[in-house]
Amino acid sequence: MALWVETHHGDAGGEFIASKIDQLNRAGAQDGARLWQDVARRYEQLAARKSHS
Numbered sequence: 001m002a003l004w005v006e007t008h009h010g011d012a013g014g015e016f017i018a019s020k021i022d023q024l025n026r027a028g029a030q031d032g033a034r035l036w037q038d039v040a041r042r043y044e045q046l047a048a049r050k051s052h053s
Contacts, residue, residue, distance in 0.1 A: 002042035013043055 005013040017040045024033040 001039045002046055005039065005043055006046055014040070017043060 005016060009016045017036055020036045021033050021040070024030075024036060
């Protein structure tokens with residue numbers, strides 16, 4: 001999912017993920033919000049890896 005976000009949203013991926021987490025929290029979908037929090041961590045790992053290359 002993190003790769004999909006990176007491919008489709010590029011540098012705006014963090015904002016996209018934050019928006020998804022916010023939407024899911026407001027809807028009371030805690031499991032979905034946790035899933036996207038995991039995606040956020042993995043997206044950050046991808047960004048860190050790219051900056052080291």
